[in-house]
Amino acid sequence: MSPFLLAALAVRENAHAPYSHFKVGAALEDKLGRVFTGCNVENATYGLTVCAERVAVFKAISEGVRPRDFVRIAVAADTEQPTPPCGACRQILWEFCGDIELTMVNLHGVIETVRLKEIFPRPFDDSFLK
Numbered sequence: 033m034s035p036f037l038l039a040a041l042a043v044r045e046n047a048h049a050p051y052s053h054f055k056v057g058a059a060l061e062d063k064l065g066r067v068f069t070g071c072n073v074e075n076a077t078y079g080l081t082v083c084a085e086r087v088a089v090f091k092a093i094s095e096g097v098r099p100r101d102f103v104r105i106a107v108a109a110d111t112e113q114p115t116p117p118c119g120a121c122r123q124i125l126w127e128f129c130g131d132i133e134l135t136m137v138n139l140h141g142v143i144e145t146v147r148l149k150e151i152f153p154r155p156f157d158d159s160f161l162k
């Protein structure tokens with residue numbers, strides 16, 4: 033398996049998921065080849081939980097990566113069928129990454145790669161605000 037997918041699997045181990053016990057990892061690569069990782073971080077209120085994908089995006093943005101300067105993201109979870117990003121994460125990914133390459137991987141090495149547009153075909157974005 034590629035180092036990029038292994039990074040998503042490795043950071044998954046850091047997930048703070050005492051409520052769902054559902055651990056997710058994400059790895060996000062920018063145009064310069066830098067990789068930003070994230071895991072889901074849950075909260076006792078449930079609603080304040082942040083998904084792995086959004087943690088990775090916000091880490092990268094806070095480190096100075098410019099919006100849309102990303103090339104691919106990997107999402108790792110322990111599900112038979114690879115886990116896709118939730119609706120909220122699809123919206124955030126579209127805003128910051130555009131039609132990025134998205135690879136989903138599980139612990140058995142089942143891998144599926146799509147473009148974000150395939151799973152988020154009619155996004156709302158800033159083009160509607162002009």
Ligand code: THU
Pocket residue numbers: 049052054055056071072073074081082083084085107115116117118121
């Ligand atoms: N979760 C993610 O981190 N990413 C996904 O793609 C799906 C869901 C998290 C949120 C919550 O901590 C747990 O998985 C169960 O929904």
